[in-house]
Amino acid sequence: MAEKDTELISEGLKLPVVEEFFSLQGEGFHTGKAAYFIRLGGCDIGCSWCDSRFSWNPEIHPVVETKSIIDRVVESGTDSVVVTGGEPLMWNLDDLCKGLKNKNISTFIETSGAYQLTGIWDWICLSPKQNMPPIADICKVADELKVIISNKSDFDWAEKYHKRVSEGCKLFLQPEWSLFETIIAEVVEYIKKNPVWRISLQAHKYMHIP
Numbered sequence: 001m002a003e004k005d006t007e008l009i010s011e012g013l014k015l016p017v018v019e020e021f022f023s024l025q026g027e028g029f030h031t032g033k034a035a036y037f038i039r040l041g042g043c044d045i046g047c048s049w050c051d052s053r054f055s056w057n058p059e060i061h062p063v064v065e066t067k068s069i070i071d072r073v074v075e076s077g078t079d080s081v082v083v084t085g086g087e088p089l090m091w092n093l094d095d096l097c098k099g100l101k102n103k104n105i106s107t108f109i110e111t112s113g114a115y116q117l118t119g120i121w122d123w124i125c126l127s128p129k130q131n132m133p134p135i136a137d138i139c140k141v142a143d144e145l146k147v148i149i150s151n152k153s154d155f156d157w158a159e160k161y162h163k164r165v166s167e168g169c170k171l172f173l174q175p176e177w178s179l180f181e182t183i184i185a186e187v188v189e190y191i192k193k194n195p196v197w198r199i200s201l202q203a204h205k206y207m208h209i210p
């Protein structure tokens, strides 16, 4: 990454972008809602089942002016943006959110919470990862807690973060896609016994959309 780009990235004026697309939210509370997705490059969390490994190395993705991202969002005609990754909070998202809010566009983020929160968000979906747990501050401001379930111990992890989020936070358990057949029955039974949780399925994968 060029030195000038590093400087502009630290100011939030440029961001490493893996892909942008206009689609439907496939996961969690807003499943089915139309939104423009911005997938940022960079993640050092290393989940073994990650389906976005192509995003991990920020060096291989183009560094793009934040203003040009906002222009494309506006051109798409959307009223909502989902910023995802990778781990999007590795970057300064203040300028991106400010520009989107100036255009009356709602801002949603999908994050592990492992990095300091930047940006102004209408919806924070916190998906804590055991490899690099969230920093404490983000738990209380999360609107949604979405825990990926790949084995039985993940239910304990989910409950640990259930205790840390605010009372109104929406609670979701999401079966890990590659282990879906082996884990789905356990997730269903768990939710029947603990109905404060809802299931999150990756609906976009069933629809074969990004």
Ligand code: SF4
Pocket (backbone or CB within 6 Å): 043, 044, 045, 046, 047, 049, 050, 051, 052, 053, 055, 085, 086, 087, 112, 129
């Ligand atoms: Fe993949 Fe997300 Fe885990 Fe990073 S935090 S390794 S992008 S699943």
